[in-house]
Amino acid sequence: MSEPVLVALRGASFAYEDGPTVLSGLDFDVREGRALALLGRNGSGKTTLMRLLSGGLRPHAGELTVEGLPVAYGRKGLTRLRTTVQLVVQDPDDQLFAASVAQDVSFGPLNLGLPDAEVRARVDEALAALDITALADRPTHLLSYGQRKRTAIAGAVAMRPRVLILDEPTAGLDPDGQERLLATLDGLRASGTTVVMATHDVDLALRWADDAALLTPSGALTGPVATMLARTDLLQQAGLRLPWGIAATQLLRAHGLLDDTAPGPRSPDELAALATAHTTPPVPADG
Template sequence: MSGSAVLVALRGVSFSYEDGPPVLDGLDFEVREGRTLALLGRNGSGKTTLMRLLSGGLRPREGLLTVGGQPVRHDRAGLTRLRTAVQLVVQDPDDQLFAASVGQDVSFGPLNLGLPDAEVRARVEEALAALDIGALADRPTHLLSYGQRKRTAIAGAVAMRPRVLVLDEPTAGLDPDGQERLLATLASLGATGTTVVMATHDVDLALRWADDATLLTASGAHTGPASVVLGRDDLLAAAGLRLPWGVAVAHLLRARGLPDAPVPRTPSELADLAERIPGTGG
């Protein structure tokens, strides 16, 4: 993890809403290039606030937001530069979609950058293809299914070609097939150079999907390899989360004669490990 370049970071950031207690206090947080990152914590831990600070929707009361190591100015030019680097997709797509059709909605961001029409069209086509909704370009947004609305909202962010894509509970409300398709899409985006940050309450999803995990607790942000951070009972308890099944299984496998058993992230990885357990015939 230490060898990856830091794309965007919060340094010593504190934030509180008007007349409210501090939500974040002296927080250090960073997103590293090419490392999928899961953000977890109990309700009220500051996940949404952190994401809005990263994307420029909120301004730190203390501390700095940096992109590529350079402080972000919260003026028009500075925020425009930030939003070409970092895009946030909120949990409810209906809070983000507003145009009459899918293509119009996805084109909104690139048009606001003042790009030539040909460039806007290319970006829209690219984003729709990346989210596998090219056939929906002319579909009215109010006729989309929930999963299609989710994909359209993400496509609008992807059309900005950000280096960092921040997603708030992107799998919430999707059926299992929809979740699998979205995860495959996120893998494709990662392969083309977009670093993805996902806020989620699902520890099993975080363990399966993320390279790194950040647990937000009252003592701050705790970040490291997902299998390590999500294996710490103390941090999970502080974050109001349970132990992921993969970590629990690794504990069992180690007790059954596999002292170096890795943490399985998927059922197929678990099946491979099970064959190595002494006495099972593997």
């Protein structure tokens, strides 16, 4: 992976007060332009890692860097960090507090001291990106769960971060809501935002991510998603199962239906397309 490192932890350790060490000597990179899935069992430190990357927690040892420069934890340093990295937590109700959608989304830009016109432009842009412009004046307490999720993400997007970190963003959404959210994330990625997603869903990770980071007792191991999620030894350490797409790929190759160099299916639609390609009878030649 040759993409530049935007945000990194170097030798980072953290323990909560009166609790065991959660992370110890951790090295972790977020590379520009790569969609990264963060996976691990409950208690593996995913939430702690995300809060360290976004400045919500400070490592007890080691350091956090942005483009190679150590983060200072004073007001100026944290403001710089939060215009680079934004975290959206799993439960949107932990993040929403203003009376209306537009007011909530405007909170971050207002705190930066931006001119009113710039704040309005950022709010309009974020609402459009999350497809909730029509909800701008809606009271937040009247929103559906999916709408609250989108509003929370819009509040982060309004800060125009280079890195957007999402904790289980598809949890609690119905299939249509998940698809709409993933399409939104694809749009954000296309516009230059690097997205990190913590998830327990290995099938989603395989389909969506470029890279996967597995949190195991021996540390965080990162690599191309299809390679990492085919490592049954690492999956076992991380408390995860083999994605169905990897299992299907192995089966197809074992039966000579997929070349060893060809990418395997990442979604049911891709598997169906492969099946169609192998079952469609050839068109007879003229004559």
